Amino acid sequence: MKVIICGAGQVGWQIARQLSSERNDVTVVDVNPDLVRRATDTLDVQGVAGFASYPDVLERAGARDADLIIAATHSDEVNMVTCQVAHSVFSIPRKIARLRAQSYLNAIYSDLYRREHLPIDVVISPEREVAEAALQRLAAPSTFDTESFMLGRAQLLGIALDDDCPVLNTPLRQLNDLFSTLRAIVVGVRREGRLFSPDPGDQLFVGDQIYVFTHSEDVNRTLEIFGKKTKKQERIVIIGGGNVGLGVALALEARSDRVRAKIIEKSRPVAERAADSLERTIVLHGDGM
Known part of the structure; x- marks a missing residue:
């Protein structure tokens, strides 16, 4: 896949690093030639110095046959115009824009990002993602990782097992008998540096880091079963x-x-x-x- 990333700051550089490591054809565009040079010197990417919203700059970046453009400069407005130019001039099929201003992210204005208005397929907000991650950790502070699924109806919890965990040395299949109404399942175990998907006969031991997929309404009960105290954040x-x-x-x-x-x-x-x-x-x- 041929990808153009506009903006070589921290966000753009990290995206370029990930996509280039997956053997995509990546070109980085930034008005700062030093940032472009840093990207081309440290990553397997091409670089173009110039304003990302200028058609001639995108032309030099290979926009004529690009599959995806990611506008992640520090300016919301530049990112918007870049996506518009990518759509109107070069017909790039997939356009992603980083937007920071909360006014642009308000759900009541979501119609703004339609093909006949501003043709942005996906809007990303790193700040909003960080805020969401902080709120998820507040909901389950005794976990080392959390992730939300199914519009918040399900949670993936990362739990480190201590010696006070009440279900240590218990085959996982027995958890269904002990807690028949619990909507939770252990989907992963990290032990001694190795991550694996457990079988029903596997047991849990002190020091294991487990990943549990659970219904959001059963989060507190799940944490208690695996030895974690749940306390309301006041x-x-x-x-x-x-x-x-x-x-x-x-x-x-x-x-x-x-x-x-x-x-x-x-x-x-x-x-x-x-x-x-x-x-x-x-x-x-x-x-x-």
């Missing part, structure tokens, strides 16, 4: 009131359980913006350190 401090911190605070305010949250932000304009956007969250102007 007071939370968020360091930073930017897109990530503000997103977490807004989500906490929307929850039915009343969580007492505070934001500490050292930039007065950012703190004031956060305070104007929030209702119940206390915003403090100061250094979180």
Whole structure:
């Protein structure tokens, strides 16, 4: 697959690294020639220095026969125009844009990203993804990893087993008999550096890191069965009131359980913006350190 990545900053560089390692034909575009040089020197990619939204720059990057373009510059507007040019001039079939401004990400404006408007197939927001990851960890703080599936109806939990786990040395098939109403299954075990899918007769031991797929309503019960205490999060401090911190605070305010949250932000304009956007969250102007 031929891919053009616009923006060679941290996000663009990481995407280029991943796609090039999968043997895709990757070209990186950035207005900063030093960033382009860094990408071409460290990765198996080609590079073009110039404004990503300019048609002649995309032409030099091979847009005529590209399969995918990912616009991940620091400017939302440049990313939008880049996707428009990629669609209107070069008919690139798949267009992905990184957008940071929350106004562009508001669900009520999703019709904006249609072919007859702004032809963006997928909108990505790293800040929103970080906020979602933080909220998932808050929902299950005793896990080392969490991931949501089926629009939040199912959760994958990473659980490290300690010596107080009540189901150690128990064949997994017996868990169905012991907890017949539990909607959870152990789908992976990492033991001594090796990750494997367990059989029904396998047992769990101290030090194992297991991955459990469970119904979201059964998360707390699942954690208790594997020896993890579940405690309601009542007071939370968020360091930073930017897109990530503000997103977490807004989500906490929307929850039915009343969580007492505070934001500490050292930039007065950012703190004031956060305070104007929030209702119940206390915003403090100061250094979180």
